[in-house]
Amino acid sequence: MMAPRPYLAAFAGRFQLMLQYRAAALAGFVTQCWWGSIKIMIYAAFFHAQVAARSPISLPQAITYTWLAQAFFILTPWAGDPDVAAKVRTGAVGYDRLRPLDAYAWWYANAAAWMTARAIPRAGLMFLLTALIFPLVGLGAWSWRPPAGIEAAALFVISLLLLVTLSSAIVMLINLCVAATLTDRGVNNFVPPLVIVFSGNLIPLPLFPDWARTALFLQPFAGVMDIPVRIYFGGLTGAAALAGLGLQLFWTVVLIAAGWMWMRRVMGRLQVQGG
Amino acid sequence: MPQILVEGLAKTYRVAERDRGAWGPVRGLIHRRWRDIAALKGVSFSLGRGELVGLIGPNGAGKSTTIKILSGILMPDAGRCEVDGLIPWRDRVRHVARIGVVFGQRTQLWWDLPVIEGFDLLAAIYRLPAARYRATREEMVARMRLERLLDQPVRQLSLGQRMRCEIAAAMLHEPALLFLDEPTIGLDAPSKLAVREFVAALNRERGVTVILTTHDMHDIEALARRVIVIGNGAILADGPIDVLRAGALAERRLHVDFAGPAPVIAIAGVEERARDGRALELSFDPSAIAAATLIARIAADHAVEDIHVVEPAIEEVIARFYQLHGAQEA
Numbered sequence: 045m046m047a048p049r050p051y052l053a054a055f056a057g058r059f060q061l062m063l064q065y066r067a068a069a070l071a072g073f074v075t076q077c078w079w080g081s082i083k084i085m086i087y088a089a090f091f092h093a094q095v096a097a098r099s100p101i102s103l104p105q106a107i108t109y110t111w112l113a114q115a116f117f118i119l120t121p122w123a124g125d126p127d128v129a130a131k132v133r134t135g136a137v138g139y140d141r142l143r144p145l146d147a148y149a150w151w152y153a154n155a156a157a158w159m160t161a162r163a164i165p166r167a168g169l170m171f172l173l174t175a176l177i178f179p180l181v182g183l184g185a186w187s188w189r190p191p192a193g194i195e196a197a198a199l200f201v202i203s204l205l206l207l208v209t210l211s212s213a214i215v216m217l218i219n220l221c222v223a224a225t226l227t228d229r230g231v232n233n234f235v236p237p238l239v240i241v242f243s244g245n246l247i248p249l250p251l252f253p254d255w256a257r258t259a260l261f262l263q264p265f266a267g268v269m270d271i272p273v274r275i276y277f278g279g280l281t282g283a284a285a286l287a288g289l290g291l292q293l294f295w296t297v298v299l300i301a302a303g304w305m306w307m308r309r310v311m312g313r314l315q316v317q318g319g
Numbered sequence: 320m321p322q323i324l325v326e327g328l329a330k331t332y333r334v335a336e337r338d339r340g341a342w343g344p345v346r347g348l349i350h351r352r353w354r355d356i357a358a359l360k361g362v363s364f365s366l367g368r369g370e371l372v373g374l375i376g377p378n379g380a381g382k383s384t385t386i387k388i389l390s391g392i393l394m395p396d397a398g399r400c401e402v403d404g405l406i407p408w409r410d411r412v413r414h415v416a417r418i419g420v421v422f423g424q425r426t427q428l429w430w431d432l433p434v435i436e437g438f439d440l441l442a443a444i445y446r447l448p449a450a451r452y453r454a455t456r457e458e459m460v461a462r463m464r465l466e467r468l469l470d471q472p473v474r475q476l477s478l479g480q481r482m483r484c485e486i487a488a489a490m491l492h493e494p495a496l497l498f499l500d501e502p503t504i505g506l507d508a509p510s511k512l513a514v515r516e517f518v519a520a521l522n523r524e525r526g527v528t529v530i531l532t533t534h535d536m537h538d539i540e541a542l543a544r545r546v547i548v549i550g551n552g553a554i555l556a557d558g559p560i561d562v563l564r565a566g567a568l569a570e571r572r573l574h575v576d577f578a579g580p581a582p583v584i585a586i587a588g589v590e591e592r593a594r595d596g597r598a599l600e601l602s603f604d605p606s607a608i609a610a611a612t613l614i615a616r617i618a619a620d621h622a623v624e625d626i627h628v629v630e631p632a633i634e635e636v637i638a639r640f641y642q643l644h645g646a647q648e649a
Binding site: 047049050052053054057134136138139141142143144145146312 | 390411420443445
């Protein structure tokens with residue numbers, strides 16, 4: 045039942061499908077640029093006010109943090125899979141159970157494809173503009189900088205993969221909320237503020253007060269943005285970087301296990317609607 | 320050993336009830352009342368390999384609930400159910416790998432994908448060996464004449480085209496048991512005929528067992544040798560369609576065209592149903608008077624141009640049957 049062929053096929057199919065939405069990718073990219081620019085201007089003012097010396101990250105690091113966060117914005121789990129919401133609304137959820145599949149793994153593969161396929165064009169455009177074009181047109185000070193080193197780059201790639209697995213596990217919990225409450229309204233309103241704050245998207249987590257930082261590092265949403273980005277610009281190195289990867293892996297395993305058990309309960313209770 | 324064994328199957332749904340009036344929904348927030356609706360109250364039947372059986376009954380009778388339990392997506396509250404020795408909801412994964420299901424009111428293909436890619440995805444889901452899959456797919460495409468539809472996204476297909484694709488899709492993993500829940504709903508006449516022909520051929524040539532629910536009695540007449548009638552969550556009748564017909568509506572009808580104005584026929588056991596100029600329709604009880612005797616007597620007394628015996632339409636038989644058993648939807 046867990047042999048990977050069906051799940052890989054689901055991933056590939058959904059991935060190809062989601063890549064087709066070019067207008068959505070472009071619109072998302074423009075929005076991400078807009079917000080990124082505003083944030084960077086705020087940081088510039090903030091760092092200018094002579095706090096830079098006491099700040100745990102530098103302005104160029106904060107700028108790189110922002111562009112990376114904007115580039116991979118769509119990989120943060122701020123909404124459930126709309127296909128699941130549609131299935132719940134039409135009562136078609138039960139029909140997934142006509143397939144000889146593990147329902148959790150099936151939805152998970154779909155959610156992972158849904159997120160990564162949409163992230164690729166957006167991240168690519170963001171990289172093109174802020175990492176390549178900015179330095180060429182004299183905006184080098186505002187650009188997305190290269191990684192801190194080879195080691196940082198290698199660890200970042202691993203961390204990015206863990207980001208996707210962890211984020212998909214969180215999307216699955218949102219999906220299950222949708223399936224259990226029979227609507228996507230509640231949870232899709234509740235989750236985004238949570239994710240935007242605790243992933244570091246609103247304010248980089250290192251800029252939070254000292255007393256909050258350990259707790260912020262340990263909570264699961266750090267793994268869907270803050271940890272990989274800090275590994276990238278060298279804010280987390282050596283043992284701290286490995287601890288970051290370990291946390292991402294830990295939360296991935298825990299949340300997948302929780303989701304898998306929840307799925308069994310939700311599916312067992314489900315009454316297939318419509319006659 | 321029957322392929323499907325169902326004994327005393329029962330299922331009750333709980334629905335939230337709301338008080339009427341403006342304050343009803345508010346009161347419902349504080350104290351919710353539930354009402355139990357018994358969808359199935361002890362359904363039993365068995366089915367042999369290669370049978371083609373029609374499951375009929377009014378809306379809300381329990382047909383779909385039965386199909387959902389048999390296909391493993393719904394758990395009954397009580398009763399026993401085995402399909403090829405498996406309990407559908409408990410051995411779900413092994414069970415569903417061996418059955419095909421088509422719901423006429425739902426699509427199981429992927430709305431945005433071309434038909435062929437949906438088929439490929441199904442081949443991956445059922446882990447079909449490549450050569451076997453290609454052979455089955457070609458057979459289904461040829462039978463259902465899908466060659467020109469394969470590259471179109473499902474959402475662009477007409478209902479009839481889509482249903483042909485759905486049934487082909489349900490057969491790709493070569494199930495020995497096929498559930499068809501209202502497969503002809505909303506289809507035009509040629510599509511209905513194509514679906515019926517295909518189902519009959521699957522049953523005849525591949526020995527596929529078919530359980531069919533429908534409201535179209537022509538489906539039943541064309542396909543099902545055996546009919547199970549469900550009403551109010553219980554089985555009202557189970558047998559060949561002719562037996563059902565005899566039990567529900569035994570009367571026969573005689574249509575007579577006279578050379579002149581239609582006369583009044585006064586024979587015991589014969590009633591006039593309709594008259595129109597020279598045409599007359601009579602109903603008679605075949606156990607009181609044989610058709611041949613009746614025809615001979617009318618022809619002896621009157622100048623007859625044309626005469627033929629008609630059977631009541633199957634819809635009428637079924638409607639009468641539901642009425643006799645108080646099985647109309649509440």
